[in-house]
Amino acid sequence: MHENPNDHQNPHDHSPAHADGDPYRSNPAYAAPPVYGSFPTYGAPQPDPGATAPFGTTPAATAATPPAPTPRHRSGTPVLVAVLAAGLIGGGLGAGGVALLDHRDSTPAALTSVPSSPRTVDASPGSVTYAAKVASKSTADIAVSGAQGTAVGSGIILTADGYTLTNNHVVSGVGDGGRIQVTLPDGSTHAATVTGVAPSYDLAVIKVSGVSNLTPATLGQSNGLQVGQQVVAVGSPENLSNTVTSGIISALSRTVTAGDESGSQVAVYNGLQTDTPINPGNSGGPLVNLQGQVVGVNSAVDTGQASSGGVQAFGLGFSIPVDTAKRVAEQLMQDGTATKPVLGVSGSLSQATNASQTSVNGARVGSVSADGAAARAGLRAGDVITAIDGSPISNYADLMAQVLRHQPGQQIPITVTDTSGKSEKLTVTLGSAKDDATTTVSTQSAPSQQGSPDQGSPQQDSPFGGLDPFGQ
Template identity: 45%
Template sequence: MTDDNRPGGEQPGGEQGAASQGEWAPAAQGEPAVSDAQAPPADATPAADVAPAAQHVPEHPQGTNVQDDRSSGGAAQGGWAAQQSGWARPAEGAAYPQRNQWTAAPTGRQPADPVLFGSAVAGPTPPTGNYLPNPNPPSRPRRDVPEQRRGSGALVAGVAVLALLVGGGAGALGGYLVADSTASAPVTNALDQKPPAQETSAAPAGSVEAVAAKVSPSVVQLQVQGRSAAGEGSGFVISSDGLIVTNNHVVEAAAEDGRIQAVFQDGSSAAATIVGRDPTSDVAVVKAQGRTGLPVAELGSSEALRVGQGVVAIGSPFELSGTVTSGIVSSLHRPTRAGGEDGSQATVLDAIQTDAAINPGNSGGPLVNMQGQIVGINSAIYSPQAGTGQGGSVGIGFAIPIDQAKRTAKEIVETGKATQTVLGVSVRDNPDGGALIVDVVAGGAGEKAGLKNGDVVTKLDERRIPTSDALVAAVRSHAPGDKVRLELDNGSRTVDATLAGQTVEPQ
């Protein structure tokens, strides 16, 4: 499951689990995505164009879950673990097996010591009986004393005394020689040395240190308090007068009579209010009140990213503000399904996958390239097992591409609402691959392009479409008005479509 990085410490108000839409909650296998305002048939899945009315998402074939990295406790759902059919948040790995049996030893010999992980183990008790006497004991003068019964104990004691005498003599002689030879040598003590001169040179360009120094001042910790949940997440400043971009799932608990506190790098804080939010893209904008002259983040382009490129994540995982981690871009255009907190709208991201450590509380924070430009918004993490506990990083995190987030944030700032890109069809996974169209919205972009029920989309422009989620993610990565070419039934025919837009109404 993937956990969305819900604000740290959030106490859910009802639902709990790993991707209960914390970040990504797919529905049951085979359920269709709903498109536009028309209700799809019972077997349809959320379409590429609309935020579905419920969090029904097809179950992941491996049975794993995607959870948004919502911070501890999750906002309005235990631990912010978003549940999505088949995706779940991080869980503990398998423990090492313990060996509790002695290894068989050759006949007549004591078995070997057991190997236990993480603990010291005492050796076995030596076998009982006399030790064999030395066949050639050292000769010594006979004394006129009553003869005693000789045994191994007397011999061992004698040898021990001899060893002590020889060892003591050698040690004394060695010590005397060393003292004599170093009597006049000077003594150097590290405690008396002066501290080295402080480094004054700037961090090397392109280093993690340089990126952190450039971006950290614009990263904000967001403390959220709602009616039934509390927690924290991250965000970054996009205007000097206090506009901050973050994830919808970080602040949605405060959407109704809640409170948000923005804490800046210098330790100062200010109350913040929600400007607008979009559950379908998991983007929100808030404004810190009464602040001016704030450092502003530099936005880059996610379109220019390449797999293997170095990136840095900055945020407040588990309430540890200002945390910096680094890694690479592991994959691009990764369809990642999530859901709004109340489960009413599903989110499918065309995500950037990274191995930079992202944990609950990192949500809403920036993913940055090595030039210090923001290329994504950290939003979700993957966990191999579902569970009630809160997951952590296993090296698979997901970020919203900044090109898509920037477009959404701009609309929110200008109008208070966002527009979702739609194709006007409902789709589900095709058994032989591709996105099977199960409903076409009358008058929508799909109908105008000539799409019909039963068509299977296998390619959008140059992008392969293996699943229905892949089509949803590909459509939402575009802007309304963009023209795309759809390949149907593995190339049997192609159609051109002009994508439409639909205003998002948060619930």
Template identity: 45%
Template structure:
């Protein structure tokens, strides 16, 4: 299946390609903008931000104590964090999250990763490591401050996942893998990663939606990278890519991968846009079989119906219109024809091409699904055993 790629989604990573462009002239030089910029630019940003704050507040209070004041310091408790709190989840998850720096012939980038095994197998996004190419360098920073070189075990552009292996490490804290199928809209979640290179950053929010079709581009063969995303309002920014989205038990239920960006007045996306409360994670259930294949050095396989779908042909027909059926495929054998419009797969409603691709990607080759479609105004349905793109 292939579709026209959407340009509304932006991978939540950080890349640099050559010198940065000249910054636009500011219409209003607000203090918040100055401090935000200083946080992004480098290691001395914290001190610089404080210096800006002090220099712009001439009425800052004196450091000497006021003898007439009755104020007294509040004693901070050193008690353990309540079980299931964000603080508790962060303490459990942070040791299993890494920062990944990548350099290659075409540029450099940074992202995040999830430790899968104690000897250094790490899950991340394909778009985080693809910058390395054939001869680039991948460096992993661990929570204890140590660093290691890493090599790529496998990549899968269709699900935007990759597995790398850190060299010469042991006794790492592997993440706990949960079940994304158990998620509910409104459920609390926590995101961990390295937004803008700021490692060990924790944000929290809720599951805003489930099975949101997200199309972030195409591979070299024209197949779309589309997945049924977990939508969250937990702040996800460039650099969070590859880091975990976890439930309140600290179990990984998704891989933070993309954000919805705000468009500029010219109609183009802002390349450095930050979180607007629309972040998207790849459900962990859908990709773990592929992760296992990559970890074993195998070529990942994906389920397919054996057809192509396109955009809506008119304003009345719902679903995903079939534009081509592959000879000998399960789609042809099951009776699907060009011009049919697929409206359901099992109990999942299909609204357009992206939702069909995302839904089929959530299955594995050999799974049986019930497909419902409309032909000449009449609804039909049949069961299909999904093909594999590895055949």
């Protein structure tokens, strides 16, 4: 066997690779440093003795120095590739790799942080951040203590002197001896009293005592909302003040029904559907667009069969359209009462669409009030109302909800099918009634009058037929 001359160190070689401080030479556990191009296996050329010296050494030194010893380990080419890749990804990570091999004591580098750029968060109009900031300045927390305990909800500040809009079911438990405490955006707490309620719309106005210079909410319009439009909700779910959630408008003009404990009556109103998370304590708080304008009053969420041990439903929240809420709030602030439109018919959810059991889909009229709006328009008992103002009607609850979308005295077109199957369009001028009781629909065969006193208005333990009012 011939001895390889490269196995012996050249005594005249004083390159750094042979210095005592070199980690490869001082610690036998480390392999010798790679010599790039020493293995033809990877296609690298063999060293040329006459070539220019690498890494900046002078030609004279190269000529006097024998070839570097050939390391007895795998080629360094993969190591080079790995270091380059890490350097590209980590920004100089290759240098850190050398430090990892150096066990000498060193001072740890100080940690630094980079301040966020003002442009990192979009707080301009049209952003969720902007909408949240605007709405939070006009959102109050409401706590109502009464004989049944304490109810918690939210409110929308309407005026600088303390008029605040909320849900009727938030304040309905105040009763005799109860009290309302409102926490304003600045953290101060104040007493409040009920100015007026509108049960059919689940709305109420309260007056906060001893305040001034509050920031009133900016009211938008709900009639121009689009499905898919981004919205933001602000409220105090589970007593967590100024909680902000965001989502979209999922549907317009939904029929919201609330059942009483007996199941014989359901309360009805019209609402906006949203997937914006709303939870107990959000009731009465604002649903705003990305300009921070109020487009709805949060009222209920679909819980599926959660109240009876079933599956929880998510992303099904409901808000009262601001166009309706604005009209009602103005009336309540003026004289403490509000009006609602009346069609002047009665019916129930259990009644067939018509006597012949045909496939006509709509709300069958059980009876017509004498001299009422429907009678004046020519409706008769047994007629099936299939559409109101272009909106299709599938049952009697839909009929009542669509009527509540409009204002007293407004003229609206309706489509009806009589008992012979003939369809015609009529124009109805809606009547008016004081809103002192929830609009209800009977689930039994006996017809129920629109606007009859409600014995099961939405309370803390009254599931909305899968819907729970929040704030109780």
